[in-house]
Amino acid sequence: MTIKQVIENGFCVGCGACKIANSDSVNIKFVESGYYEATVVNEEKLVNEICPFSSDSDSETKLGKELYGGSVNNFDTRVGFYRNIYAGNVTDNTQRLNSSSGGITSWLTEKLLESNEVDAIVHVGVDGELFKYKVSRSVAELRMKSNKKSRYYPVSYQDVMTQLKESDEIIAFVGIPCFIKSIRLLQKEGFLNNIKFCISLLCGHMKLSGFAESLAWQVGVKPNDLQTVDFRVKKENNLASSYFFEAQNFDGNKFTAKNGDLLGSNWGMGFFKHKACDFCDDIGGELADVALGDAWLPKYTKDYLGTNILIVRSKLIDQILNKFTKEVSLEKVDVNTFFETQAGNYRNRRGGILARLEKTQGWVPEKRIKLCEEFQGNVKQNSIYRYRSKLSSLSVRYFGKAKKIDSLLFFKLAMFPRLVKYHYLLSGFKGVLRTFKIFFPIKLDTK
Ligand SMILES: Cc1cc2nc3c(=O)[nH]c(=O)nc-3n(C[C@H](O)[C@H](O)[C@H](O)COP(=O)(O)OP(=O)(O)OC[C@H]3O[C@@H](n4cnc5c(N)ncnc54)[C@H](O)[C@@H]3O)c2cc1C
Ligand code: SF4
Ligand code: SF4
Numbered sequence: 001m002t003i004k005q006v007i008e009n010g011f012c013v014g015c016g017a018c019k020i021a022n023s024d025s026v027n028i029k030f031v032e033s034g035y036y037e038a039t040v041v042n043e044e045k046l047v048n049e050i051c052p053f054s055s056d057s058d059s060e061t062k063l064g065k066e067l068y069g070g071s072v073n074n075f076d077t078r079v080g081f082y083r084n085i086y087a088g089n090v091t092d093n094t095q096r097l098n099s100s101s102g103g104i105t106s107w108l109t110e111k112l113l114e115s116n117e118v119d120a121i122v123h124v125g126v127d128g129e130l131f132k133y134k135v136s137r138s139v140a141e142l143r144m145k146s147n148k149k150s151r152y153y154p155v156s157y158q159d160v161m162t163q164l165k166e167s168d169e170i171i172a173f174v175g176i177p178c179f180i181k182s183i184r185l186l187q188k189e190g191f192l193n194n195i196k197f198c199i200s201l202l203c204g205h206m207k208l209s210g211f212a213e214s215l216a217w218q219v220g221v222k223p224n225d226l227q228t229v230d231f232r233v234k235k236e237n238n239l240a241s242s243y244f245f246e247a248q249n250f251d252g253n254k255f256t257a258k259n260g261d262l263l264g265s266n267w268g269m270g271f272f273k274h275k276a277c278d279f280c281d282d283i284g285g286e287l288a289d290v291a292l293g294d295a296w297l298p299k300y301t302k303d304y305l306g307t308n309i310l311i312v313r314s315k316l317i318d319q320i321l322n323k324f325t326k327e328v329s330l331e332k333v334d335v336n337t338f339f340e341t342q343a344g345n346y347r348n349r350r351g352g353i354l355a356r357l358e359k360t361q362g363w364v365p366e367k368r369i370k371l372c373e374e375f376q377g378n379v380k381q382n383s384i385y386r387y388r389s390k391l392s393s394l395s396v397r398y399f400g401k402a403k404k405i406d407s408l409l410f411f412k413l414a415m416f417p418r419l420v421k422y423h424y425l426l427s428g429f430k431g432v433l434r435t436f437k438i439f440f441p442i443k444l445d446t447k
Helices: 004-009 016-022 060-067 095-096 105-115 137-142 156-166 178-187 209-220 274-277 316-325 335-341 345-357 369-373 378-402 407-439
Strands: 025-030 033-041 074-076 080-082 084-090 122-125 129-136 171-175 194-200 226-233 244-249 256-257 292-293 308-312 328-332
Touching: 004 033, 016 025, 016 156, 016 178, 060 084, 060 137, 060 178, 074 137, 084 095, 084 105, 084 335, 105 122, 105 137, 105 171, 105 194, 105 292, 105 308, 105 316, 122 156, 129 156, 129 226, 129 256, 171 178, 209 226, 209 244, 209 256, 209 378, 209 407, 274 345, 274 378, 308 316, 316 328, 335 345, 345 369, 378 407
Parallel strands: 122 171, 171 194, 194 292
Antiparallel strands: 025 033, 074 080, 084 308, 084 328, 122 129, 226 244, 244 256, 292 308
8 A cells, every 4th residue: 555655645756666576566657747756557566665655664774773783883863873984085086077076986886896896886877868777887887977976867777677686797776865775675575686785875855857957948958958967067266065057958069057056056945856855864875885975064165176975884895995095085074074064954854854744734754753853943944944845846836837838937937936935034134135146147157
């Protein structure tokens, strides 16, 4: 029953786990709202235990303890088990420039291949459509620009893992925390035991396809002319957090603007956020052998080339990281520093869950409420957390309409009063003035 509940209540992220567990149970398709979603084909065949949002599946706390409780000594309720936490980056500036933050995710996958720990890396890159799960089997493939960087775009591993599930190849899987959870649940049920390492990206939330399309439209590439985007272009003399957005049309022309100048680029507002993310409390990628994100602290963001923050749980990965001291520069940090790099995420996700649960009707996935209580917001914060969910759903609805009538202006006008209210909730009348910025012409960067 419960996978059905997950889908019917809008929480399916289309990961692909239910399809891998039983290919006759569901179909997973890209839906109009802009993400992959399962539909039930045969209810009897659903394997409810493997869906990361199903009430029949184990929590991150239980799974984390089973995976790392016996081998990893440190534990913190904010991140789960951890061996070491580092901030750092690769020392090869070309690779770092071509990565989203410090470049350690791609570097680590290279090292796992080179040391024959694995035969293949399952990760996300450009592949015909905008972005897809794909397989890389060589360092050269991993270094291709199209196979690096964060792809804030909905994906599903159903096709790739259907091909690989019976293979002899040993795999390292890269994914966001709910995808990693789905892999761990599958493994617990006896599937995908050829996945040797799970590498998690930290995750603020999943963006539906409208995110890429709406940013591209603002720099001058309409949705039907959009070939690809780069969400994270680094430019000298900017902070690492002040990155640029680039869209390429089918003629090969590229248009670039400062990400922060584009409507909807502010992650806090949650434009085009998947509903599941409003009820997700795993910030530390608790079920991954290593979880990597951006070290969002002034000490690190002043370097425009980007810096990772990493939570390491696997002994072998820790050894690899500490062996190649000429290739990666690492600084050991404590769990509070990790928390500081993601503080807004903790507030909005864990604190926000409590606020959203108060007003949400209908079924929602079971949450680790005790962990969220530490982040309980006040009345003002709670209304902001809830309003962000409204901004998410309205952005999807109005952008869909804007595409139909071919008018970006419609999207801006429709979102305008909502942004006025959001900024008012955030910082009173002073904040409201900022809303008018959305009607200023976008300054394209031609350098
Ligand atoms: C949806 C999403 C939300 C994120 N939110 C946060 C956040 O709130 N806070 C934070 O600190 N970091 C967040 N990140 C992670 C961050 O953007 C970087 O990906 C991370 O710091 C790794 O940087 P890097 O330079 O080491 O990666 P790179 O060396 O550039 O390598 C990136 C690797 O990740 C793979 N990849 C890219 N996109 C995806 C995807 N969608 N699913 C699976 N694999 C993918 C690539 O194939 C490549 O192997 C998010 C990432 C995603 C995809
Ligand atoms: S397992 Fe994944 S694809 Fe299947 S219902 Fe759950 S979230 Fe959706
Ligand atoms: S916030 Fe949680 S549910 Fe949403 S995409 Fe990220 S890991 Fe998945």
